[in-house]
Amino acid sequence: MSSFRKALKSQQRNHLERSQPGFRKRLGFLEKKKDYKVRANDFHKKQNTLTALRKKALQRNPDEFYYNMINTHLENGVHMKKAKAEDEVTEEQLKVMRTQDIKYVGMKRVAEAKKIERLKSELHLLDATGKQKSKHIFFVDTKKEVSSFDLAKHLNTAPELVDRVYNRPTLDTLESKTIQGATSARELKRLATQRKQQYKLLSQRIDREKKMFVIEQKIQTRKDLADKSKKVKVKKETANAPAVYRFEAKRKR
Numbered sequence: 001m002s003s004f005r006k007a008l009k010s011q012q013r014n015h016l017e018r019s020q021p022g023f024r025k026r027l028g029f030l031e032k033k034k035d036y037k038v039r040a041n042d043f044h045k046k047q048n049t050l051t052a053l054r055k056k057a058l059q060r061n062p063d064e065f066y067y068n069m070i071n072t073h074l075e076n077g078v079h080m081k082k083a084k085a086e087d088e089v090t091e092e093q094l095k096v097m098r099t100q101d102i103k104y105v106g107m108k109r110v111a112e113a114k115k116i117e118r119l120k121s122e123l124h125l126l127d128a129t130g131k132q133k134s135k136h137i138f139f140v141d142t143k144k145e146v147s148s149f150d151l152a153k154h155l156n157t158a159p160e161l162v163d164r165v166y167n168r169p170t171l172d173t174l175e176s177k178t179i180q181g182a183t184s185a186r187e188l189k190r191l192a193t194q195r196k197q198q199y200k201l202l203s204q205r206i207d208r209e210k211k212m213f214v215i216e217q218k219i220q221t222r223k224d225l226a227d228k229s230k231k232v233k234v235k236k237e238t239a240n241a242p243a244v245y246r247f248e249a250k251r252k253r
Contacts, residue, residue, distance in 0.1 A: 090239050093215050102219040109212035112205055119202045123195070217242040 020030035031039075072079045096105065138154065140146055152159040156170045221242045225231070230248040237243035 089218070089237065093211075093218065093239070096215050102216060102223070105212055105216045105219060109209055109216060112209040112212060116202065116205050116209060119198065119205065123198055123202065214240060214242065221245070 017032055018030070020027070024030075068079075068081075072081050074080070138149070138151075140149060152162050155162065155168070156172070157168055158171065158174065161168045218237070221237075224247075225245070227247070229250060231245045233243060234246050235241075235244035
């Protein structure tokens with residue numbers, strides 16, 4: 001650029017938008033073209049949206065149906081989903097039902113049941129927590145015998161062993177046999193801890209077997225629903241029980 005043009009450009013003034021004249025300041029801000037374009041574009045966008053919604057409403061199928069029509073409700077003008085009273089299927093059950101077959105689930109449930117029976121046979125549920133206390137009634141002839149009744153003497157055992165519901169030898173056995181097994185307090189405490197762990201494992205296996213049984217029933221119910229015969233739901237599905245259906249009776253040929 002030549003020196004003449006540089007000098008000419010330096011003398012030019014920057015273009016300034018016209019401000020609102022003093023006698024029109026009561027009318028507020030003087031709108032420029034860029035402000036008008038923003039307002040015009042926003043207006044036309046809203047008009048086009050309203051036109052499209054009117055067209056969609058006119059062409060709507062009166063028979064169309066969406067589940068959200070019955071699964072939502074209005075709260076202060078906003079659509080909210082209705083909360084379910086209880087989850088029909090838990091996430092764990094849904095995951096197992098999607099990935100495992102009913103035969104596999106049944107096999108695992110039978111295996112758990114066998115392990116439970118084996119643990120029960122070993123522990124005998126002798127002093128399990130929450131177990132209903134057993135009652136042993138002794139009959140006597142007179143009230144005098146009731147007041148002087150000696151349980152240890154009646155059971156022919158040592159008074160220290162009366163409270164035990166298992167491994168309660170008689171006095172004759174104690175005199176003729178030698179004591180076998182743990183006798184020290186440390187060993188008895190260790191055995192009690194092991195027995196408590198075994199009861200805990202048994203409780204966990206019982207819960208697992210119940211869950212597998214529920215999953216097996218739900219998978220079988222879904223297989224039965226694949227039949228095209230008419231059916232009526234009698235009871236809804238819950239997290240601890242499958243749904244109950246009543247099927248139309250069919251005469252087998």
